Amino acid sequence: MPSAPYALGLTTANEHPESRALPVRGTLPPWLRGTLVRNGPGRFEVEDEAYNHWFDGLALLHAFTITEAGVSYRSRFLQSSAYTEAEAEGRITQSAFATDPCRSLFERVMTVFRPQLTDNANVSIHRLAGDWVALTETPLPVRFDPHTLDTLGVVDYDDTLSGPLTTAHPHRLPDGTLYSYVVDFSKPTSTYRLYRLDAATATRKELGTHAVRRPSYMHSFAMTGRYLALVAFPLVLDPLDVLLSGKPFIENFEWQPERGTQIHVFERDTGTHVTTVPTDPMFAFHHINAFDDGDALCIDLASYPDATIVDRMYLDALRSGWDDVEMARPERLRVNLKQHTATHERLSDTGIEVPRIHYAACNGQPYRYVYGTGNRTPGNFTDELVKIDMTTGNAQHWHADGCFPSEPIFAAAPRSTAEDEGVVLSVVLDTEAERSFLLVLDAESFTEIARAPAPQAIPLSFHGQFLDADAPLQDLHR
């Protein structure tokens, strides 16, 4: 089957651990100093074994550093045990999202009693207390040095917050406090466990729990000034299947739309369960933002009508084309906390994925702009960047022929007053030139002001952060 042009970004890459200077076309803002660190899969085979799904590939970290001297780039594979074991043994040794290792009968039986969690943290990066960590959906953050990209080891929590599934998208307060959750499905009744991580002590405190018979696959969640909300889509798991089905992790989840979507709301400070409100079936990987509005909680998502998008990102399907795939659309869930009802409405007809906002200024607040990847030409995957005005549904677009951009990250200008005063950074795969470039857009006009081409193609990546050189201890942007 012929490959789609963007399949170049789904191809195993070499790492480039030594920093190399990149040429700059255009003019970078003089205030833009720091490092864009990105995370995503960069290796899709281990000798003659191949991973099945885009989410399975081994984590490759990328750093674009912007100084007075210009732009430099380096990349390194995360030295997780998933990676080092694969290197040492020449085979896939750890279960991934949709790929299991070949196991003997004895090994399969042992896995039932002692499930192994992968530390292939290939989804996102975050600041966790004093460390920068790479995250995936197992609760095994991997520390790394954001300047050298050296791997520093798995974070080992000294607590009892157990559960094999978590989110790679925790929320963060300006003082560094993190909010997140784990899903414990090791018992007949499963439990969502919300927790808060103290930035000064790096300790976790369980805030509240909520028991469910069939836990949902959730990739992210919502936080406002008052509430945390888990939007539980009807892509659900019978926990016994994980142990007994012999299928890779995600293939144990079933789409059961008759269950609807259950919105679980908790007080942010206490973890007290406030309500669970049903709404129509839907699916999303990413929340965009959420905010309190009187007696209502507004939760914005990049929403799909169902979960077929998960299947469309198996590598064979993804590399061969993107026909008949409907992009996610911005959708607002409005939860009435007095009447315990919810409504939802589409906020724009413009498709969007990997949405980002001006997190430091707007998370948990009413806001206006979201940036993301979009689809311009049907069947051509995410071939544009979009900026959507959530108050009008109108969108601005950036695209270039043969180019496939990654998640756009907003970096605010110093002392900015407007929500979109700053730049948007994206790593773009140019399939015609067979190389990638760092793209810098003016966020307000959404037009290019500079680019820095790398000498090689860089695999498409999932998420990143801009580490502001003037505020190195702050994670200003989710």
Ligand SMILES: [Fe+2]
């Ligand atoms: Fe994500």
